Amino acid sequence: MRSLPLGFPKLLVSTMAAGDVSPYVNDGDVTIMYSVVDIAGLNDILRPILANAAGAAAGMAREYLRRSSVEDAPSTPAARQKRIAITMFGVTTPAVSHARALLEAYPCTPYTFHATGAGGRAMERLISEGFFDGVLDLTTTELADLHVGGMLSAGADRLTAASHKKIPQVVSLGALDMVNFGPKDSVPEKFKGRRLVEHNPSITLMRTSRDECVLIGQDIANKLKEADPLKTEIWIPQAGLSTLDVEGAPLRDQEADEALTQSIVDGLKGSSVRVVVRQNDINDHEFVADMVERLLLMMELAPEEQ
Known part of the structure; x- marks a missing residue:
């Protein structure tokens, strides 16, 4: 996941998110969500957490697509700063x-x-x-x-x-x-x-x-x-x-x-x-x-x- 480009949506749901997450994030823009309970069978705690994670991932994906479409649109070339x-x-x-x-x-x-x-x-x-x-x-x-x-x-x-x-x-x-x-x-x-x-x-x-x-x-x-x-x-x-x-x-x-x-x-x-x-x-x-x-x-x- 860290090898993906900066700006590409990345979301990880894990029981480890409440501790030291530096080994998972390192120098990447990884979003981490704490699952509260272990991911071992669905229950009334885990279901809404996973639903929120899916919604967050979908929102990031939509924004990434919108941004990519704008950046790919034809335009007059300009000198990059x-x-x-x-x-x-x-x-x-x-x-x-x-x-x-x-x-x-x-x-x-x-x-x-x-x-x-x-x-x-x-x-x-x-x-x-x-x-x-x-x-x-x-x-x-x-x-x-x-x-x-x-x-x-x-x-x-x-x-x-x-x-x-x-x-x-x-x-x-x-x-x-x-x-x-x-x-x-x-x-x-x-x-x-x-x-x-x-x-x-x-x-x-x-x-x-x-x-x-x-x-x-x-x-x-x-x-x-x-x-x-x-x-x-x-x-x-x-x-x-x-x-x-x-x-x-x-x-x-x-x-x-x-x-x-x-x-x-x-x-x-x-x-x-x-x-x-x-x-x-x-x-x-x-x-x-x-x-x-x-x-x-x-x-x-x-x-x-x-």
């Missing part, structure tokens, strides 16, 4: 909001992916399928969860698709100052002495250490050093990787951030990939504007005529 993938987390939202505002002046459509693991996987998949023309990868936080053991990892293929497809990408280090866990009592015992911030009752953030940042930086460098240097840049904000990593914020750790920077710089020595180190934080408007400008230049996009 360029598509740009952007990654975001709550703590990098100001950066992404500013980037989207700047892109409004250009013939492109931005698609924002929440860097929750599934978001990163979905983006990488769509890049691999040729959907996107450029990537503003502001928020690479999923790599921290990959290497430290957090719950929002996007897997080992994160930050690989754009290089393989050779499309323009401007990468930054948004929210690599944190690893995501569930409620505070779910944080593994080995991390209990670390710096923790309760984002909300369901999410606990842990500051990445110096050694962890070195490991993450090595992974980023290894993944980018084989990329097309004419279409790849990495921008490093020295004054903070998120709203929680600026001066005076609870996750600020300049030593760890500098170790991350040095690891990336060292790992990219000998390659021609451009590394830009700036004394801004990730959400600084000037920093974001300059990243957007570089991506637009690599994509050869000019502002739309008014």
